[in-house]
Amino acid sequence: MSLVAPEIWKTLLRRAPAGTACSALYDPLLAPATAPDGCFVLGRIAQSLDGRIATVAGESRWISGQADLEHTHRLRALSDAVLVGAGTVRADNPQLTTRQVEGPSPVRVILDPARRLGDHYRVFQEGPPTLLACAAGTPGPERLGQAEILPIAMNGGWVDLPSLLVTLAERGLRRIFVEGGGVTVSRFLVAGLVDRLHVTIAPLLMGGGIPAFSFPRTDLLTDGMRFGWSVHRLGEDVLVDVPLGRQRPGPSGQTTSGP
Ligand SMILES: NC(=O)c1ccc[n+]([C@@H]2O[C@H](COP(=O)([O-])OP(=O)(O)OC[C@H]3O[C@@H](n4cnc5c(N)ncnc54)[C@H](OP(=O)(O)O)[C@@H]3O)[C@@H](O)[C@H]2O)c1
Numbered sequence: 001m002s003l004v005a006p007e008i009w010k011t012l013l014r015r016a017p018a019g020t021a022c023s024a025l026y027d028p029l030l031a032p033a034t035a036p037d038g039c040f041v042l043g044r045i046a047q048s049l050d051g052r053i054a055t056v057a058g059e060s061r062w063i064s065g066q067a068d069l070e071h072t073h074r075l076r077a078l079s080d081a082v083l084v085g086a087g088t089v090r091a092d093n094p095q096l097t098t099r100q101v102e103g104p105s106p107v108r109v110i111l112d113p114a115r116r117l118g119d120h121y122r123v124f125q126e127g128p129p130t131l132l133a134c135a136a137g138t139p140g141p142e143r144l145g146q147a148e149i150l151p152i153a154m155n156g157g158w159v160d161l162p163s164l165l166v167t168l169a170e171r172g173l174r175r176i177f178v179e180g181g182g183v184t185v186s187r188f189l190v191a192g193l194v195d196r197l198h199v200t201i202a203p204l205l206m207g208g209g210i211p212a213f214s215f216p217r218t219d220l221l222t223d224g225m226r227f228g229w230s231v232h233r234l235g236e237d238v239l240v241d242v243p244l245g246r247q248r249p250g251p252s253g254q255t256t257s258g259p
Contacts, residue, residue, distance in 0.1 A: 039169050053212050084179050201240065
């Protein structure tokens with residue numbers, strides 16, 4: 001069972017912004033997880049029109065507008081866990097709580113394989129529970145501030161994300177909201193572990209900056225990922241909702257299903 005109570009879903013959907021196609025946008029998030037690991041993974045990115053999520057210096061607040069901010073907090077409230085990479089904690093010192101909408105704050109999961117983050121960040125000092133996912137065997141104290149350490153096996157130099165999802169599911173954390181940044185969302189995509197992807201595109205050209213998606217290079221168009229999507233207006237921004245169903249990039253257009 002997901003930790004999200006059904007009445008919370010209903011409250012949040014009722015309060016979604018006028019003009020949002022609530023049912024089409026949020027109903028898929030209510031569906032039971034079908035993957036063997038028991039998790040439903042939603043990836044999310046807010047990017048400029050030219051595909052950047054932050055300036056080279058790391059500034060990302062705010063690329064998208066207020067409606068997208070509320071949408072993001074709504075997605076947190078609908079999730080058991082919100083997950084971000086160490087780069088986002090370092091750049092933004094986020095709280096990852098629901099302050100723009102009613103609804104519970106999820107458990108926070110931080111991916112910091114080498115345990116390079118200090119304990120002064122807000123996720124380690126205040127608010128709801130935090131799990132720090134690191135490479136198994138990394139030396140360090142038993143906790144980082146209030147955060148519990150979650151040792152996870154490595155695979156090819158990266159935290160093994162299938163193992164992480166199984167570990168989270170064992171704790172009852174099954175609705176996983178991967179909120180950023182670009183490296184983290186991309187690793188989930190490459191692993192074929194994203195059920196749904198929300199990308200907000202803001203009317204902004206940056207000319208450079210931190211990329212939204214970074215994959216192994218494709219030489220052929222047919223090696224890219226291609227999919228259907230639905231488009232929603234969020235204030236001045238456009239939100240594309242991609243039902244990925246755990247597809248991942250494959251050679252010569254052979255998009256394969258993830259584990
Ligand atoms: N616009 C948006 O939607 C949005 C959302 C969030 C953040 N941001 C911005 O994006 C920037 C950060 O994004 P980013 O792409 O540079 O970094 P990120 O995804 O936040 O963090 C990347 C780091 O997390 C760790 N990590 C993530 N996945 C891993 C895996 N599977 N295995 C092992 N380690 C993993 C690695 O840490 P190590 O390097 O320590 O190994 C990696 O370098 C910031 O400037 C932030 O403000 C924008």
